[in-house]
Amino acid sequence: MHPDFLPFIRKLEGLFPLSDEEKQSLAELPLQVRGLRADQDIVREGDRPSQCCLLLEGFAYRYKLLDEGRRQIFSVHIAGDMPDLLSLHLPIMDHNLGTLTPSRVAFIPHQSLRALTRRHPRIGEAFWRDTLVDAAVFREWMVGMGRRSAYSRVAHLLCELVLRMQVVGLAQGTAVQLPLTQEMVGDALGLSAVHTNRVLQRLRGEGLITWQSKVLTVEDWDGLRRAGEFDPAYLHFDRDAVA
Amino acid sequence: MHPDFLPFIRKLEGLFPLSDEEKQSLAELPLQVRGLRADQDIVREGDRPSQCCLLLEGFAYRYKLLDEGRRQIFSVHIAGDMPDLLSLHLPIMDHNLGTLTPSRVAFIPHQSLRALTRRHPRIGEAFWRDTLVDAAVFREWMVGMGRRSAYSRVAHLLCELVLRMQVVGLAQGTAVQLPLTQEMVGDALGLSAVHTNRVLQRLRGEGLITWQSKVLTVEDWDGLRRAGEFDPAYLHFDRDAVA
DNA sequence: CGCCTATTTGATCTGATTCAAACAATGTGG
DNA sequence: CCACATTGTTTGAATCAGATCAAATAGGCG
Numbered sequence: 001m002h003p004d005f006l007p008f009i010r011k012l013e014g015l016f017p018l019s020d021e022e023k024q025s026l027a028e029l030p031l032q033v034r035g036l037r038a039d040q041d042i043v044r045e046g047d048r049p050s051q052c053c054l055l056l057e058g059f060a061y062r063y064k065l066l067d068e069g070r071r072q073i074f075s076v077h078i079a080g081d082m083p084d085l086l087s088l089h090l091p092i093m094d095h096n097l098g099t100l101t102p103s104r105v106a107f108i109p110h111q112s113l114r115a116l117t118r119r120h121p122r123i124g125e126a127f128w129r130d131t132l133v134d135a136a137v138f139r140e141w142m143v144g145m146g147r148r149s150a151y152s153r154v155a156h157l158l159c160e161l162v163l164r165m166q167v168v169g170l171a172q173g174t175a176v177q178l179p180l181t182q183e184m185v186g187d188a189l190g191l192s193a194v195h196t197n198r199v200l201q202r203l204r205g206e207g208l209i210t211w212q213s214k215v216l217t218v219e220d221w222d223g224l225r226r227a228g229e230f231d232p233a234y235l236h237f238d239r240d241a242v243a
Numbered sequence: 244m245h246p247d248f249l250p251f252i253r254k255l256e257g258l259f260p261l262s263d264e265e266k267q268s269l270a271e272l273p274l275q276v277r278g279l280r281a282d283q284d285i286v287r288e289g290d291r292p293s294q295c296c297l298l299l300e301g302f303a304y305r306y307k308l309l310d311e312g313r314r315q316i317f318s319v320h321i322a323g324d325m326p327d328l329l330s331l332h333l334p335i336m337d338h339n340l341g342t343l344t345p346s347r348v349a350f351i352p353h354q355s356l357r358a359l360t361r362r363h364p365r366i367g368e369a370f371w372r373d374t375l376v377d378a379a380v381f382r383e384w385m386v387g388m389g390r391r392s393a394y395s396r397v398a399h400l401l402c403e404l405v406l407r408m409q410v411v412g413l414a415q416g417t418a419v420q421l422p423l424t425q426e427m428v429g430d431a432l433g434l435s436a437v438h439t440n441r442v443l444q445r446l447r448g449e450g451l452i453t454w455q456s457k458v459l460t461v462e463d464w465d466g467l468r469r470a471g472e473f474d475p476a477y478l479h480f481d482r483d484a485v486a
Numbered sequence: 487c488g489c490c491t492a493t494t495t496g497a498t499c500t501g502a503t504t505c506a507a508a509c510a511a512t513g514t515g516g
Numbered sequence: 517c518c519a520c521a522t523t524g525t526t527t528g529a530a531t532c533a534g535a536t537c538a539a540a541t542a543g544g545c546g
Binding site for chain 1: 533534535536537543544
Binding site: 424437444 | 523524525526527
């Protein structure tokens with residue numbers, strides 16, 4: 001099996017145990033692998049993609065642009081994610097997907113994915129479940145933007161990112177590679193870049209985090225957790241009880 | 244077929260044309276119909292439901308509670324919706340679902356739904372698609388909370404609700420039954436009740452809407468659309484191109 | 487080294503919150 | 517069917533979290 005495929009398989013196995021036959025079918029998916037530079041769009045609002053993209057290496061993010069330079073970021077994606085899986089059943093993209101860093105992605109035709117999910121309903125259900133967790137994360141961000149302070153929101157986002165990267169083995173202890181600018185953090189949380197900066201300074205001043213040269217380190221996990229009112233239940237790492 | 248079932252069938256047929264056999268299977272689903280009072284929870288955060296609920300009549304909404312009375316509302320649901328369809332593949336609820344008005348709902352065992360989607364993959368894909376549209380609405384609300392003014396957000400929400408109700412035949416022209424309090428509108432948009440009130444007064448003063456005794460009427464659709472920067476693409480009423 | 491991008495700082499402004507109280511509507515029991 | 521209680525809406529005043537504007541540093545990188 002392609003080694004780049006592993007984070008993806010690992011993620012699926014986090015959703016439910018795969019049979020050999022299922023693994024085989026996954027490995028047989030036709031992949032068209034491409035390298036991308038940073039800040040390149042993979043799909044755009046209005047597109048009708050005929051394939052999904054699997055992120056093998058690097059970071060991606062989804063966003064929508066409004067006039068006057070306003071931007072809302074919806075999600076940040078890491079290796080093993082299929083950020084536009086939704087295009088399999090929503091023909092027209094309603095937002096953009098772009099790279100954050102130089103990345104390698106594999107494109108998989110919708111046709112092959114549809115054939116796969118029909119042949120292996122459990123894989124289809126795992127994909128579905130993946131998009132449901134995606135939506136659960138949106139809900140949690142909504143709670144933040146609607147009802148939490150800027151301070152709490154930033155802390156919450158950092159908790160989420162570190163935890164997600166830990167789970168797929170992309171963290172070294174409590175430190176992660178995080179190629180986000182402060183402006184992007186603001187655009188994800190509905191804050192100005194200036195205020196985002198001040199909040200981050202406070203989090204550093206309180207000894208909760210350090211963040212230099214694109215490496216974020218959580219110095220006080222419990223403190224950060226409390227600052228962000230963070231409860232990871234919404235990430236649905238529980239994998240049981242899927243009949 | 245049960246007449247209450249019609250909004251649901253109509254909604255599915257909006258997603259893709261149903262064969263007779265598929266309609267037959269849908270009609271054979273075992274339903275346990277129950278009447279509920281207003282302000283009753285149907286499922287709560289932390290529950291592990293063994294069934295989904297189909298809203299036959301009335302209004303429901305999904306929400307999460309934080310301490311100090313903070314609440315974030317995620318969605319408003321109308322007849323024909325299955326607001327907790329996600330529980331089919333996310334075993335533990337991460338938010339609450341409650342009635343807004345006296346309602347009639349039909350409960351359908353997960354087992355039956357899973358059997359149905361395996362027997363009729365296209366129905367499964369339509370269900371999946373439904374949850375994807377749900378997520379698209381979350382994204383749009385995120386844009387509002389993150390990057391739009393209170394005025395624009397309120398206008399946008401009203402556009403969305405009226406349009407959705409028009410599409411399933413629950414509107415009379417440009418007027419809809421809308422049992423939301425101003426406080427709930429605020430909790431959906433991340434605003435205080437007081438400010439929500441002032442924004443609504445402005446929308447009325449500008450002649451865009453009237454809203455009395457739970458009936459919302461859009462007096463100037465184009466004006467309201469512009470006020471809310473509303474573009475319905477994210478609701479994905481387009482139904483084509485699902486291979 | 488020098489350019490470009492990202493972070494930081496300070497000052498000012500404002501959209502929205504909060505608190506408190508009055509008022510209107512709705513529903514309920516006698 | 518009215519009196520009363522409850523819930524929802526409206527008003528005003530004071531306050532604040534976060535935005536905006538503008539300029540200064542600091543990093544990264546060819």
